[in-house]
Amino acid sequence: MKIFRQLVIIFGVLLMGHMLENIIGLPIPGTIIGMVVLLICLIIGVIKVDMIEDVSKFLLENITFFFIPAAVGIISSSEHIKQQWLPILMVTILSTIIVIGVTGFIVQALERLQKGDGGND
C-alpha cells in the first residue's frame, strides 16, 4: 500500500506537469514543469519527503537503467548518423568535456570568490 500511495503522488505531480505544459504553451516539457511543481510542494510542505521516499530512492538509483531503450534507439535513427557518425561523435565527446570542465571551473572560481579565501589561483 505504501508504495502505491507514493506512486500516486509522483504520477499525480507528473500529470499536473503535463496539464500545465498545455496551458503554458512553451516548448517546456511536462516532466520539467513537474519538477518545479514537486519542488514547490516540498517547500510549502504539501508533500513531505517521507511520503515519496521509497519510490524516489528506487527511481533515482536506477535512472541510468531507464535510459537503455532510448540509447538502443540509436540503431533505428541512424540515417543521418551513419553518413557522418565519426565527426558527430567527436563533436559530442569534445563539447561534453568542454562544458563539464568550463562549468565546473567557473562555479569553483565563484565559490572561492564568495568565500573570500583567495580568488587568485
Add this chain to the structure above:
Amino acid sequence: MTKYIDTPIFGVLISILAFEIGVFINKKTKISFFNPLLISVTIIISFLLIFNIDYKTYNKGGSIISFLLGPATVVLVVPLYKQIENLKKNSLPILVGIFVGVLTAIISIYYLSKLFGLDEIIVLSLIPKSVTAAISMEVSREIGGVPSLTMAVTVITGIVGNIVGPYIYKIFKIENEIAQGIGLGNGAHALGTARAMELGEVQGAMGSLSISVAGLMTVFLAPWLVSLFN
C-alpha cells in the same frame, strides 16, 4: 520463437539482463569506460542485429522502461530539496555557473560542428544535446533540427559525461562539491547527475538542479543564439 520475442517481456527481460551484466563487468573490472549503460546497450544492439530483430519489437518492452524516465526525472527534485539551504547560500555562483555552462554548450557545439564540417541540419540537431532528452528534442524541433538524431546524441552525451566527468575534475583540479555537481548536470543531464550522486549528496543535488535550470535556459537561449549565428 518469434511469438515470444514479439511480446513486451522480451524487451524488458533483455534490458534487465544486459544491465546486470554491465553492472557486474563494471564492478569486477573497476574500469569506468566499461560503463553499465554502454555495455548493456552494446549487448542489446548486438543481439538485435545478430537475430535480426527490429527496434520496434524490442521497444514493446523498452517503452515500458522508458516510461519510468518521466517519474524518475521528477523525483530528481528530492535530493535537491534536501540541499535547499546549501542552494540558497550559494545561489549566485550556481546560477551564473549554469548560465555560463549553457552558453558554453551551445557555442562550443556550434563551432566544433563547423570545424568538423557537419551539415547545417545536423548542427541544429546537436545544439541542444547537453540538456535532458525531453527538452533537447523539443528545442531541436523548434530550431529546425531532427529530434530523433538529437535524442541519440543526447544519450551519447550522457554516457560520455558519466564516464569522463570524474577524470575532468581530477585533471583540472575541480574539487568543490557544488562545482562538480553543476558541471556534470550541465554537461550530461540526468546521466551526468547519476554519476554526481555517486560522488556525493551535494553533487547529486546540484546535478538535479542543473537539469531543470539549464534545460529552461536552453529553451530560451538556443533559438536566440541560433538566429545570431546565421
